[in-house]
Amino acid sequence: MLCANLKTETFGAGLLFSSQNFLSTPNPHRLASAVAREDEHLLVAAAKSGDASAFEELVNRYERKIFRLTMNITRNREDAEDAMQDAFLKSYSHLKTFQGDARFYTWLVRIAANEALMRLRKRRPGQFSLDEPIEGDEDLMPRELQDWGPGPEQRFAQTEMREILSSVIDELEPDYRTVFVLRDIEELSTEETADALGISVPAVKSRLLRARLKLRQKLDRYFMQGATN
């Protein structure tokens, strides 16, 4: 996974952001991440056989990540809350159809992404269609490159950095944002992202490249050397 690979690299003097996994948050319902992955299929099997507490444990485990996903796609609090809740309710209703050949979390992300996209389309009718080709042959080469200097992460407090990231992702067109969120934040594979969104693998790759370049460019105004905000 890219995230894991990138975390092994260092930029500047070190990382301001912790890569804290939500599973490490002190909570009696949450387990260490290694255990979490290993026992996920056991919880799913128990939930499928009617153990409601097993399903509730899966919800406890993933609710914060799914809420981040629906927030990132809809960029609207009310829609994100509704999409998250409906995703969990639908996943419970359709649990028997889950084949177990993929991770439960990936299956859940797919349901949640669709719930979020449905709300996004309702809120912005006519402005957003994942099916239409949006890629052209435009020159992607960035212009007027600015040096970010060493370790821009260290120039901002964690809250401030969170606001910067939220602001730049908010400006990204939904088509690009959705692909970026699934690939680079939720860490789905290219194929899983294509499958979840019902688009081709080349379309995922093309939109991901454009999303990354656009976000890099938007971060320029905050990170370029000498920037004060």
Next chain:
Amino acid sequence: MNCQDVIQELSNFIDGELDAASKQELERHLKECTECKLVVDQTKKTVRLFCDSEPIDLPGEVRNRLHNALRRKFKEAAH
């Protein structure tokens, strides 16, 4: 490999999906081209900042609403 090729292959490069020969060629270009090196480094940094972002805590009332709805669903399923 020219600058435009580097940008086209940027995602494949940072995702580790380039074949060995293309990777070597791209890395050779980066040694000579400071602009492309800047784009590659900043794009990697951009992705890393986002992939480090933490999940969002559910406000108490949202979490209660979710779990109450689930419990109602569990009851329906049990009948």
